[in-house]
Amino acid sequence: EAGVAQSPRYKIIEKRQSVAFWCNPISGHATLYWYQQILGQGPKLLIQFQNNGVVDDSQLPKDRFSAERLKGVDSTLKIQPAKLEDSAVYLCASSTQGANQPQHFGDGTRLSIL
Amino acid sequence: AQSVTQLDSHVSVSEGTPVLLRCNYSSSYSPSLFWYVQHPNKGLQLLLKYTSAATLVKGINGFEAEFKKSETSFHLTKPSAHMSDAAEYFCVVREDNYGQNFVFGPGTRLSVLP
Numbered sequence: 452e453a454g455v456a457q458s459p460r461y462k463i464i465e466k467r468q469s470v471a472f473w474c475n476p477i478s479g480h481a482t483l484y485w486y487q488q489i490l491g492q493g494p495k496l497l498i499q500f501q502n503n504g505v506v507d508d509s510q511l512p513k514d515r516f517s518a519e520r521l522k523g524v525d526s527t528l529k530i531q532p533a534k535l536e537d538s539a540v541y542l543c544a545s546s547t548q549g550a551n552q553p554q555h556f557g558d559g560t561r562l563s564i565l
Numbered sequence: 566a567q568s569v570t571q572l573d574s575h576v577s578v579s580e581g582t583p584v585l586l587r588c589n590y591s592s593s594y595s596p597s598l599f600w601y602v603q604h605p606n607k608g609l610q611l612l613l614k615y616t617s618a619a620t621l622v623k624g625i626n627g628f629e630a631e632f633k634k635s636e637t638s639f640h641l642t643k644p645s646a647h648m649s650d651a652a653e654y655f656c657v658v659r660e661d662n663y664g665q666n667f668v669f670g671p672g673t674r675l676s677v678l679p
């Protein structure tokens with residue numbers, strides 16, 4: 452089966468600019484996650500979708516970050532305006548619905564803020 | 566709330582020798598536990614998972630982990646390291662309650678020397 456697809460792989464922007472990331476989960480996976488992984492740290496959950504509804508966005512900085520999954524398939528994560536501390540890898544993962552289902556990860560988007 | 570401690574930020578072994586990566590967790594409920602591996606510039610790949618069945622869990626690439634409730638540990642082992650095992654390893658805990666939050670440990674970088 453095709454894996455989780457993310458684009459772009461790399462993005463360099465200046466602070467205060469905006470940026471968007473795209474994720475296409477594995478076909479049939481109802482649950483989609485966005486993580487932020489700062490260099491040297493483990494991934495931190497930003498937002499979790501179940502189909503097109505938000506399950507958990509408690510750690511999403513809502514003043515600058517937004518995410519949507521309008522049709523319950525693809526998802527986009529946006530940052531506007533970007534700050535220096537947003538430099539990180541943004542990982543998308545998906546899983547089937549149900550307890551204890553493992554997450555399948557994309558290769559991530561590496562964001563550098565100048 | 567759940568949390569994960571990975572006791573070593575960096576482990577270095579010689580090729581052909583055993584690998585031990587340590588993980589301790591805290592959880593208010595019966596946890597599910599996972600180990601993921603991340604190679605450079607790649608997303609995370611599931612190695613194995615524990616979900617309240619057998620306490621000794623076998624995963625891919627010869628890795629296994631043992632769940633010890635009394636010690637709140639879930640250490641990852643492999644009898645003989647291979648050069649391709651060099652990567653970052655993350656221990657992950659998820660509580661088996663309504664919440665679906667996965668919490669990642671800070672990671673352990675495994676180096677394999679020839």
